[in-house]
Amino acid sequence: MMLLFLLISNINQSNALVAWPISQSLTSTRRIPMYTATTPLHRSLLSAHIDENMDLSQITVPDQTAEEKAFLARTATLCEERNLPLEKVKNARDLASVCNSPILPGKVFRIGRVSDATEKDLDILFGQIGVKTLVDLRSPTELKDDPTLEREEVFSNFTDMVYYESGKLVKELGPEEKRMQRKRKRDRVREAVSGARKNTHDVVVGFVDNFFRGEEGEEDDEDEECVDCIAAEKLLQDSARRRNRKERHFVSIMNEVKYVRGTLSKVRKRDIAKTIIKSPTAIISKTARENIKKPFLDEINGGGLPMLNELLLRFGAPGIKYVLDLVSDKSRHPVAFYCTAGKDRTGMIAAIILALLGTEDEYIVEDYSLSANVYAEMNDHKAMVGALSQRSLDAKTFLGAPPQVMKDTLENIRRTYGSV
Secondary structure, eight states: HHHHHHHHHHHHHHOOOOOOOOHHHHHHHHOOOOOOOOOOOOHHHTTTSSTTTTTGGOOOOOOOOHHHHHHHHHHHHHHHHBBOOOSSSOSOEEGGGSSTSSOOTTTEEEOOGGGGOHHHHHHIIIIIIOOOOOEEEHHHHHHOOOTTOHHHHHHHTTTEEEEEETOOOOOOOOTTOSSOOOOOOHHHHHHHHHHHHTSSOOOOHHHHHHSSSOTTOOTTTTTTTOOOOHHHHHHHHGGGGGTSSEEEEOOOOHHHHHHHHHHTTTTTTHHHHHOOSSSTTTTHHHHHHHHHHHHHHHHHHHHHHHHHHHHHHHHHHHHHHHHHHHHHHHOOOOOOOHHHSSSHHHHHHHHHHHHHHOOOOOHHHHHHHHTTHHHHOOOTHHHHHHHHTTTTOOHHHHSSSHHHHHHHHHHHHHHHHOOO
16 A cells, blocks of 8 residues: 555655657557556655644544444454464464465465564564565565665564566675665656657656656666676576575565556546646646546546556566565575565465465455454554545555455456466
C-alpha cells in the first residue's frame, strides 16, 4: 500500500512543466505492459506524507458489515495460531503453517518490514529461526523514505545484493556502499521536451516517466547504472560458495513509474488526450494536474486490488522469477521475504510459491486473507484512512485483503498463463 500512497503523493507534489504535441500523442502511444503492487502504511514511513494538521476526529472510518466483522474475527484467531510472536514486525509466519503446505517448517517465511524489529523480534528471527536470507521487495522510492533501511542492529551481518531487472544483473555492495545513494539531479522537463521534438520519445510514456517521478529526480532501478555486476543466473549457480554468509537481496518487483504505466494502459486514449494533452504546447498547471489525476484515480479505485495483482504479474515477472530462484535454493534457507506490512507484494510471492508446490487454492486464499488484520489492528488506522482519503483513494478497498481478491488472482493466472 505504501507504493500506491507514494505514487499519488508524487502526482500531488509534482511541479513539472511539460510540452507535448497532441498529434504525436495520438499516433505513437504504444500498448504498455501492466503493472503493480502495493505495500502497507506504517506510520513511521508515512510521517512525511500525512498532513500533521489532519483532524482525526473528522475522519470517518468505513463501517464494517456483520459479515466483515465476522471475517476479521476469524482471521484474528488464525493469526494468533500461525503468526510468529513478534512485537513490531507485522504479518510474519512460516509458509509451512498453511494448511496442506508441503514446505518444511523453518525454511521459508513471509514477514513485514524487518527493520522495525525489537530486540525480542531479532532474537526470534535471527537467533531462534536463524534467518540467513532477506528479500526486500520494495521500490527505490520506498527504500529512500525508510529511515531504518541501514539499521545496524538488524543488518550489520548481512551482505547486500541488488537485483537489476534491466539485464537481469546482480551487484554485491561493498561494506561502505549503501543501497540508496543520492542520485544526480536531472532536468526531466528539458529531456522530455527534447525527446518529443526529435520524434523519438513516446509522448505518453515520456509524460509518465517525467511527471510522476519525485521532485528530486530520483531514478528508478531501471535507470541505475550497474557497475561490477554479474548475471543473476550465474550468481544463483554459484550459491554454494556463499552458503555460510547472510545476504539481503533488494528485488524491486514494482515501482511507481511502472504502476502508472500499467494503469495508463487501461485508460482510454481519448481520455488521456483530453486530460494530459490540452494543446500542442500544454503547460501543466496545478489545475491541470488535478484534471490529469482523475482518469488514473478512477481506474485505480475501480480496478482495486485485483488490478494491482494483475499488473504486478505483468510488470514484476523478472523480479518474481529471481525471488523464486532464491527461495528454491536450499543453501539460502531460512529465507524471509517482505515489503512493508507484508500484504500485497509479499502475499503474491507467497501465493505463487504455495500454488507451485500444489497447495489447494482455498488454503492459499486463507493465508492471504490473514493480512486483513495488519491494518485493522494498527493504532494509527484512522490516520491511514485519512491519508488515503485525502488523495481520493478508497481506503476500504486498499487496506483490506478480501478472499475473493486472491481467488480471482489465481483464476486469472491460469486463464492468462495456462498454469502457475
